[in-house]
Amino acid sequence: MRIRVASMISIAVFTMGTSQVMAASVVNNNITEAEVEQAQQAWGKALIAISAAYSAGGHEQAEQKARQVLDAAYGYGHGAVLFKPTLASGEQTFRTSYDGALAYFVGGNATYADDSGFALKGWQGYEFNNAGVYINGDLALTMGHVMLTDKSGAVTTVDKTWGFKKDEQGDLRIVLHHSSLPYSAN
């Protein structure tokens, strides 16, 4: 529930014959910069959590965790998501469906035979560096570098764009996700 009683916006005291003071009820459906930052952090933690689930319990636990992540952090429950994962290509470049996204993260789906499971790569750490943030109502867009560290300490940098939509419970959900490897002239 996105309700706050914001007394600061009650400019004047209402005293129509009594001494009662009313405070304005405030509903605010907008996304804040702080919420964007939290949603990015949550994505990083979720990726590591899937990797950890895989180490601890194999593919089954990883898939279970990945489903939790997709349910909680992506918008597939409300329609198609515009998702271009880093390593997807050809006719399976875009994963607008839940199944396509799940296959990308944990593999094991014959329909997406090229997917080896991006989230199973033993990710240990993440860093974000936003080049830009664009907030428009209940939708926020971010673009920047994401640096992921695997168990060997190797860092993979990707160019990443996200679109987050705030849902009715006040949670941010990914409705757009374009990730690509940096361009190399060679």
Add this chain to the structure above:
Amino acid sequence: MRIRVASMISIAVFTMGTSQVMAASVVNNNITEAEVEQAQQAWGKALIAISAAYSAGGHEQAEQKARQVLDAAYGYGHGAVLFKPTLASGEQTFRTSYDGALAYFVGGNATYADDSGFALKGWQGYEFNNAGVYINGDLALTMGHVMLTDKSGAVTTVDKTWGFKKDEQGDLRIVLHHSSLPYSAN
């Protein structure tokens, strides 16, 4: 311009071989509660300013000031405004056009013969008491009591709803304004 460089959202330092730090460019099109409060205060000040212009320079100066207020604070430049003034009725209840709004505030328009000029009533003070504020992207709605004080010290209370739209310059403009006298059972 609604641009801010928000270093706080730069979660990670970008060090791809160098020590350069990038700060995210942030564009935020949303309305804040503080901006809503300021827009309400600006409306109150503008009403008093029209009354003062009338006292100082008669109808001509009042109309000039009213035009400035309509240009700066209302959205007629971008299309129809949903405006139901307190004392308008019949076929002229709704003033979706600029001319209808101007006539309501300063009168002097034969097409709106019942308009005596609401802003010419010698208003000296104003108070707001918002019952509720609803913010949805670049649009904010407020509902509450507005208490206007005239030169004799008499207070008129009206039930008022406003809709403010943030324009590309970052200014809030009234696109909805429904004002009505309190219901009396007698």
Add this chain to the structure above:
Amino acid sequence: MRIRVASMISIAVFTMGTSQVMAASVVNNNITEAEVEQAQQAWGKALIAISAAYSAGGHEQAEQKARQVLDAAYGYGHGAVLFKPTLASGEQTFRTSYDGALAYFVGGNATYADDSGFALKGWQGYEFNNAGVYINGDLALTMGHVMLTDKSGAVTTVDKTWGFKKDEQGDLRIVLHHSSLPYSAN
């Protein structure tokens, strides 16, 4: 679910080595003019339905029906609603809470002792005449006259402003409702 597969937006056929054609998945969260009209009609029908329930089953059935209407057509489930009913006044002018709205429609609440139940007045028909409609994303505002006909054939005209918010199920919910009797100079 607000998902449509819109083949018309698939500008080009994707033939990367195959003859497969992809159609774009489209999610559109916006309100249309047709949806606004339907929501207004639904409000009119609901008012008559409460009146009919009262005739058929007394206060208990009327309250049951009013609760259904509030649950289905208003936004109280997501926070405060900016509601100024036609006949409410004083400190109870604004009904930002569910209980205040219910009391207005069907009475029977000692906290709102002046409420006799607006929906219990035997309403038989309704007509809308919008002076203006303002659509901004998932929020639409309307302003105009509403003419309600009671069982004696008498017509009551009110000046009415509504704000409709489209929820995640695609249903429009009233988040703003300002109703007032026409101003009379006498």
Add this chain to the structure above:
Amino acid sequence: MRIRVASMISIAVFTMGTSQVMAASVVNNNITEAEVEQAQQAWGKALIAISAAYSAGGHEQAEQKARQVLDAAYGYGHGAVLFKPTLASGEQTFRTSYDGALAYFVGGNATYADDSGFALKGWQGYEFNNAGVYINGDLALTMGHVMLTDKSGAVTTVDKTWGFKKDEQGDLRIVLHHSSLPYSAN
């Protein structure tokens, strides 16, 4: 101006003692699917126009045309644009400023020494294949393949995400643009 007089939304005829019919004034700030398609087509035409200007008049004419395109089709006039061009990398991956975008399209800027001018490559044709379109108020997101044909007939396919914002004149402007070469496992 986004004003239409929509008689269809005038549900009831207002006849308060007269036979006058009022039609509702409608302001609609939302983006439609058709507008998204037009904006994509406009981008394709603009790219070819810059190539043609280069062939006809060299770098000076190309830059002049590119500035027209950036002014008309991108949102740099309202703040930072989230732009990740196809062939940009390293610390210059993201072109949130006008100068960075211009350098990418036509080169000739020592600050962006790696830019050879993407729009100068003799582009002759374009096709779009949207995988998904997400419309949220005055902002629309698209993701899909774009196929560009050069003068030799060779086709370059890129994975492309756009964000279009409708401005106050009703024109769509690119506020997000992430373009990347398809992932190759080899």
